[in-house]
Amino acid sequence: MSAFVPSFNHAEIEPKWQERWEKARCFEAVDFDSKPKFYSLIEFPYPSGAGMHVGHIRAFSSMEVISRKRRMEGYNVLFPIGFDAFGLPTENYAIQNHIHPRAVTDRNIETFTRQLKGAGFSFDFSRVVDTTDPDYYRWTQWIFLKMFEKGLVFKNRTYVNFCPQCKVVLSNEESQGGECDRCGSQVVQKEKDVWFLRITAYAQKLLEGLNDLEASSRIKVEQENWIGKSEGAFINFPIVDSSESLRVFTTRPDTIFGATFMVIAPEHPLLVTLKDRIRNREEIRDYQDSAKKKSEFERIQMNKDKTGVRLLGIHAKNPLTQKPIPIFVSDYVMITYGTGAIMAVPGHDDRDYEFAKKFGLEIREVISGGDLSEKAHTDIENGILVNSGLLDGLPVREAQKTIVAHLQAQGIGEAALQFKMKDWAFNRQRYWGEPIPIIYCDRCGIVPVPYDQLPVRLPRVEAFEPTDTGESPLANIRDFVECECPKCGGKARRETDTMPQWAGSSWYFLRYTDPKNDHSFADKNKLSYWGPVDWYNGGMEHVTRHLIYSRFWNQFLYDEGLVATREPYRKRTAQGLILGADGEKMSKSRGNVVNPMEIIEEFGADTLRTYILFIGDYEMATPWSDAGLKGCRRFLDKIWRLFEKVGKENNDLSPATENLVHKTIKGVSEDIEAMKFNTAIAKLMILVNELTARDALSRKDMEVLLALLNPFAPHVAEELWELLGHAEMIVFHPWPVYDPAKLVEETVEVVVSVNGKVRDKLIVAPNTEEAVLEAAALRLPRIVESLGGRPVRKIIFVPNKLINIVG
RNA sequence: GCGGUCGUGGCGGAACGGCAGACGCGUUAGCCUCAGGAGCUAAUGUUUAACGACAUGUGGGUUCAAAUCCCAUCGACCGCACCA
Incomplete structure (x- = not known):
């Protein structure tokens, strides 16, 4: 028999250490500990029936490594985990299989928990939050009511994005491109009563708060674009022979002398107020109808081809020249932005130019330097104002200041800010969500549920299918709907809509600091001790939704004096996707999905963790490779074999490799902080190769190697650490420190x-x-x-x- | 259309403006062996007998020196998208 090449049995050592860590409660954070605190956060998972995905491993592994390193560096680490468990996939599954969503959720959470533990993640499982737990959503409702109290919640009847497939109202964020975020169906416009959170009231603060967030520019830029701040002016254009005026928002008030027509959105109220004077009412109505039929998506798709109708019988007049100008209705102007009306300056705006060309309207030059027979001249750097009365000869920026001051002095306009961000549509007509704590009373109107009556529990019922009318399934449950008005004691009805999925995740990171509190969402002292989150890693796909929503909730709670910092996160990073081996996005239909649990079973969690971090630049998308995975197992096997060569006596670094060891400590430490996990592991490989090439290594050599390895492959590290004779676990062993003198x-x-x-x-x-x-x-x-x-x-x-x- | 990121061996990927291809995979040859998805040794960008020459999407530029900085161009991916 050939020499047995020793390797480790992961199926034995991994559960062994997972149990020991749990028994010793190694990962439970200690409130108010005197050690410096470190709060590391990952986006809590949605517990789907499919269980853990390799993407989860990648998403969690960064903070896992950082957290383990921080513990070794002497920090009191809070690295919590929970479940964002309300939502459609569970509900749809429940409906299809006739199982209650509560049961589905409990089962999925159980599976997920087992899988997370099997991967060896060092989460604090004593602080698990579940957004579907009444003890949790009680506080989601509580915060909602606080917002209601402060006028940040309002109800409006509007056109909403409705997914006919999911039978649910979607926010703008969830229907980007006219497609349902969940199922990809075409979204249609439906008029409904909608609850909104007035997030726009925080637009400016959300923008400014980005200065206090450490994040890559792509993360910040995406949020900035989403908030979409524009500076400009409101200008009132009087309607000829009327006391009415048409108010527009423009970012180019300097071009006002070039405004040759006005355009209003098909939904603009002027069409109602002045309808008696409109001579082509029929034509306008037809146009409005056709615009209404178009989904948001179609309107965007048709952006090349401008349509519109001129209002006959009404003119506006330029408030500076007093010259009458025609008004058009066109769907290229959105009622949801600005005032729903614009002054069109075809000479200096591409869209207006196109419209003017199509309708044969005057194109007047007011900024020199372009060729208006070709295209609109939109340069704002070098242009000089012409044909513009008091503005003639001024460069654009100066002209803007001058004109705004002038308009303001004349009382016909003023400087203004606008944001693209819209108020947050905050309700769904589905069962599996937090009930909105509102009561309708015929006498008292809309009445908030008193705080002491929270939570408004989801009734446990058999029928929770959505209705085709778009009404919530809760509407059919009499016991739930019928209630007493908290104000007058009369008969009243409960709101039957539930909150959107983003509700529970908007504050979960606060609950982790005090997850079992039943007099407040979290104790203020604990919030101050743990907050803010020091480092938050998650997906790029949540940068415009969850990240903005949760920052909004935190800022609101800060303004209420309920949390200690305005911004909830100090630092935010994002991992890249893991693609299938074919380089395509992993999906069941492509058949390229890798199941992490199968990998753990065959190669071990340590191998999987190491490989996923070694696979490529952490922040970039990269394809999966089974071959690369085996290479990482070989790396761990090599370390295992190294153990045999450890000398028992000496307890200093071997002179031959001392310099390399110090370099490795430095390199690995720095690479981890920079999230360069792939090069950190490469450096460990170099060290292992070098140590392997020697006849023997010292105990100290091995100890340093294991300490550096521990964040990546903690089971192997613990096992060998124990074999070296240590009684204490490596979890809190000090992180190695390099000696700069030894780097030379x-x-x-x-x-x-x-x-x-x-x-x-x-x-x-x-x-x-x-x-x-x-x-x-x-x-x-x-x-x-x-x-x-x-x-x-x-x-x-x-x-x-x-x-x-x-x- | 606008904004961003990125183009490097057969593959994943490394490279403070200073030896391009670290590390891993794969491949080739050899060793070891109760042929095994194990281990060890060596080689592995292209080209050349060799010295060399040529190589970081393409074309320019800056520099003693460019994968790296600048300009243009092509391609891929991501985000926004009639936002006035």
């Missing part, structure tokens, strides 16, 4: 190049002086040859790196 090499290799091309190398002592190197370099035969007798014109010297001879 005994010799350095200096490249000698001629005209930028490497020709030879010199091995010299560190910090060898230029003159010495120069002389040595010029004596090298290959350098002499390369120079070919040409005189040396210049010599560039980079200490310890290179000497370049220019000849």
Whole structure:
């Protein structure tokens, strides 16, 4: 029999250490501990029936590594986990299989928990939150009522995005591109009563708060674009022969002398107030009808082809020139932005230009420098105002200031800010969500449920299918609907809509600080101790929804004096996707899905964790590879075999590899902080290769290696640590520290190049002086040859790196 | 259309403006062996007998020196999308 090549049995050691960690409660955060706190957060998962995905492993592994490193660095770490468990997939599954969503959810959470533990994640399972738990959603409702109290909740009848497939109202965020976020169906417009959260009241604060958030520019830019701030002015254009005026928002008030027509949205109220004067009412109505039929998506798709109808019988007039100008109705103007009306300046706006061309309208030049027979001239850097009365000769920016001051003085306009962000449609007509704590009373109107009556529980019922009318299933449950008015005691009805899925996730990170509190959503002192989240990692796909929503809730609670910091997160990062082995997005239909639990079973959690971090740049998308996975298992096997060669006596680093060990400590430490996990692991591999090449290694060599390995492959690290004779676990063993003095090499290799091309190398002592190197370099035969007798014109010297001879 | 990110071996990917391809996978040859998805040694960008030459999507530029900085261009991905 050949020499048995030892390897470890992951199926044995992994559960062993998972149990020990749990028994010793290693990962339970300690409130008010004197150690410095570190709050690391991952986006809590939606517990779907499919269980954990490799994407989850990648998403959680960054903070897992950071958290384990922080514990070793002496921090009191809060690394919590929970479940964002309300939502459609569970409900749809429940309906299809005739199982109650509560039962489905409980089962899924159980599975998910087992899987998370099986991966060896060091979450604090004593603080688990479940958004569907009445003890949790009681506080979701409570915060909603606080917002209601402060006027941040309102109800409006509007057109909403409705998914006929899911039978549910969607927010703008959930229906981007006219498609349902969940099922991909075409969204249609439906008029409904909708609860809104007035997030726009926080637009400016949400924008400013980004200054206090450490995040990559793509994360910030995406949020900035979403908030979409524009500076400009409101200007009132009087309607001829009327006391009415048409108010517009423009970012280019400087071009007002070039406004040759007005455009209003088909939903604009002026069409009602002045309807008696409109001569082509029929035509307008037809246009309105056709616009209504178009979904948001179609309106966007048709953006190349402008349509519209001129209002006959009404003119506006330019408030500065008093000249009458025609008004059009067109769906390229949105009622939801600005005032739903614009002054059209075809000479200097692409859309207005297109419209003017199509309808044969006047195009007047008011900014010099373009060719208006070709296209609109939209340059704002170099243009000079012309044909613009008091603005003539001014550059654009100056003209803007001048005109706004002028309009303001004349009382016909004022400076204004607008945001693209819209108020948050905050209700769904589905069963599996937080009931909205509102009561309708015929006498008292809309009445909030008193705080002491919370939670408004979801009734446990058999029939929870949505209705085709778009009404919530709760509407059919008499026991739920019929109630007493808290104000007058009369008969009243409960709101039957539920909150959207984003509700519970908007504050879960606060609950983790005090998950079992039943007099408040979290104790203020605990919030102050743990908050803010020091580092939050999650997906790019949540940057415009969840991240903005949760920042909004936190800012609101801060304004109420209920949390300690305005911004909930100090630092936010985002992982890249793991694609299938074919380079395509993983999906069941493509058949390229990798099941992490199968990998754990066959290769072990340590291998999976290490591989997923080694696979590529953490922040970029990268394809899965089974072969690469095996390479990581081999790496761990190698470390395992290294154990046999550990000497028992010496307890210092081996002199031969001491320098490399210090370099590795430095490199791995820095790479982890920079989320360069792939290069951190590569550095560990280099060290392991080097140690393997030696006949023996010291105990200390092995200890440092295991400490550095621990965040990535904690089971192997613990097992070998124990085999080394340690009674204490490695969890809280101090993170290795490098000695800068030990980083210095005994010799350095200096490249000698001629005209930028490497020709030879010199091995010299560190910090060898230029003159010495120069002389040595010029004596090298290959350098002499390369120079070919040409005189040396210049010599560039980079200490310890290179000497370049220019000849 | 606008904004952003990115183009490097057969593959995943490394490279403070200073030896391109670290590390891993794969491949090839050899060793070891109760042929096994194990381990060990060596090689592995292209080209050349070799010295060399050529190589970071493409074309320019800056520099003693460019994958890295600048300009243009092509391609991929992501975000926004008639936002006045």
